[in-house]
Amino acid sequence: xxxxxxxSTLSVGDAAFRxxxxxxxxxxxxxxxxxxxxxxxxxxxxAVDTLFYSxxxxxxxxxxxxxxxxxxxIYLTSGTILRSNEGNPMLTIIADTCGRHDTLGxxxxxxxxxxxxxxEKRHMHSCRxxxxxxxxxxxxxxxxxxxxxxxxxxxxxxxxPEGGLTFEDGISEAGRYVELRAEMDVIVLISNCPQLNNxxxxxxxxxxxxxxxxx
Amino acid sequence: MSDSAAxxxxxxxxxxxERVPAGAHWSGVLRRGNTLRVTDSEGGANVxxxxxxxxxxxxxxxxxxxxxxxxxxxxxxxxxCYSDMGRVLCSITADSCGWHDTIGGVSNAxxxxxxxxxxxxxxxxxxxxxxxxxxxxxxxxxxxxxxxxLVANLNLFSKVSVDDDGNMKFNEGNSKAGDFIDLRFExxxxxxxxxxxxxxxxxxxxxxxxxxxxxxxxxxxPADDPCRNACAxxxxxxxxxxxxxA
Numbered sequence: 380x381x382x383x384x385x386x387s388t389l390s391v392g393d394a395a396f397r398x399x400x401x402x403x404x405x406x407x408x409x410x411x412x413x414x415x416x417x418x419x420x421x422x423x424x425x426a427v428d429t430l431f432y433s434x435x436x437x438x439x440x441x442x443x444x445x446x447x448x449x450x451x452x453i454y455l456t457s458g459t460i461l462r463s464n465e466g467n468p469m470l471t472i473i474a475d476t477c478g479r480h481d482t483l484g485x486x487x488x489x490x491x492x493x494x495x496x497x498x499e500k501r502h503m504h505s506c507r508x509x510x511x512x513x514x515x516x517x518x519x520x521x522x523x524x525x526x527x528x529x530x531x532x533x534x535x536x537x538x539x540p541e542g543g544l545t546f547e548d549g550i551s552e553a554g555r556y557v558e559l560r561a562e563m564d565v566i567v568l569i570s571n572c573p574q575l576n577n578x579x580x581x582x583x584x585x586x587x588x589x590x591x592x593x594x
Numbered sequence: 595m596s597d598s599a600a601x602x603x604x605x606x607x608x609x610x611x612e613r614v615p616a617g618a619h620w621s622g623v624l625r626r627g628n629t630l631r632v633t634d635s636e637g638g639a640n641v642x643x644x645x646x647x648x649x650x651x652x653x654x655x656x657x658x659x660x661x662x663x664x665x666x667x668x669x670x671x672x673x674x675c676y677s678d679m680g681r682v683l684c685s686i687t688a689d690s691c692g693w694h695d696t697i698g699g700v701s702n703a704x705x706x707x708x709x710x711x712x713x714x715x716x717x718x719x720x721x722x723x724x725x726x727x728x729x730x731x732x733x734x735x736x737x738x739x740x741x742x743x744l745v746a747n748l749n750l751f752s753k754v755s756v757d758d759d760g761n762m763k764f765n766e767g768n769s770k771a772g773d774f775i776d777l778r779f780e781x782x783x784x785x786x787x788x789x790x791x792x793x794x795x796x797x798x799x800x801x802x803x804x805x806x807x808x809x810x811x812x813x814x815x816p817a818d819d820p821c822r823n824a825c826a827x828x829x830x831x832x833x834x835x836x837x838x839x840a
Contacts, residue, residue, distance in 0.1 A: 438740075438742055442699070444698065444747075448698055448762065448794060453756055453760045464744065479760070483657070483661060483697060485656065488678065490834070491662075491663070492680075493834060494663050494676065494831045494834065498833065498834075523652055524742055527745050527746070528657060528746045538756040539667075539756075540756065540757055542666055542693070542755065545665055
């Protein structure tokens with residue numbers, strides 16, 4: 380996708396729902412078909428790890444491979460259709476003032492922190508901990524089994540033509556946002572990333588805001 | 595790779611051999627210390643593969659952890675496949691092909707019908723058109739697993755490169771007849787695979803290819819193992835893995 384920056388046509392004053400999600404906390408909410416959800420990077424360079432499940436049948440869920448393959452491009456931006464494991468459109472990105480978002484970098488976990496940084500980093504808070512706590516609270520039978528490849532909104536993970544992959548400094552700034560229209564009833568599951576060991580959050584995890592507009 | 599290298603292929607240590615036909619699906623268990631050679635028998639094969647810890651199938655191959663731990667978007671000799679628990683499922687100890695895809699996903703029924711048309715079992719018997727998604731779900735079902743467990747997969751022998759703008763390209767002719775990859779298993783692993791075509795395969799006709807599987811007793815990774823020592827991340831993942839078997 381060419382990173383065409385697209386401004387929203389919606390007014391913040393018309394939002395039906397607003398909530399600030401501090402770094403290191405999960406967020407989970409049903410978004411019904413036709414509603415629009417915005418994720419707003421309040422202070423800049425914050426990674427927002429995000430999964431989507433069909434509200435009717437959570438076995439149908441966001442699928443990173445289907446999403447990037449069907450658009451022929453690994454970056455998500457305006458015009459990207461987020462596809463499920465069944466190949467169905469779940470949401471469409473309708474506005475994006477950041478430019479591109481990652482879906483290959485996955486979520487941090489206690490275990491991956493031991494590998495990537497040091498065995499002693501196991502006890503640092505991680506996205507998978509936030510995801511697991513949110514799923515436990517949702518109490519609908521989902522578990523670690525259901526934590527598939529996620530989106531990292533505002534995160535910059537370039538792949539080179541030679542096949543290299545790195546985590547680079549973010550390209551987001553305070554006030555940038557991404558906005559998605561739900562094409563089916565979905566549950567959005569967010570971990571506002573607590574990672575302190577790499578530049579995905581500029582080493583300083585910060586709050587984001589979630590806004591929802593009715594259709 | 596010389597025959598004297600630790601863990602190298604040794605015909606006297608072969609445990610079993612099996613041909614998996616074109617477009618078929620297969621699953622099996624590879625024990626710690628055994629190596630599986632997957633050979634592209636005709637050239638142009640694709641193997642959509644998933645890996646699970648056989649003793650705890652909640653632990654499985656994790657695409658993102660594998661890629662970011664080794665700063666790579668593809669896999670070849672010297673790389674390992676990480677589980678989501680910070681451990682190594684298997685190491686790539688040999689590879690004559692050079693690039694195995696990690697990001698393309700699997701084909702599905704709708705896609706196969708759109709690209710190649712329809713060929714039902716009723717008319718075509720075992721030549722009917724299969725697809726990667728249904729094939730993997732079919733094998734997973736034998737172990738109490740299903741769609742929920744069908745995470746981002748490997749596509750052995752296929753190459754999908756990405757340009758500076760992020761555009762994905764399927765590279766034809768990546769694998770020749772006789773090309774092979776050796777996977778040395780570092781934990782008892784459930785291997786689930788389909789030999790259906792890659793979803794980005796540019797061929798206009800349904801033409802999957804067969805593969806050969808050869809398992810042998812190779813032993814586990816020695817201290818000076820190139821996969822273990824490829825990077826500090828792999829060294830730590832091996833420590834995590836060996837603690838599981840301590």
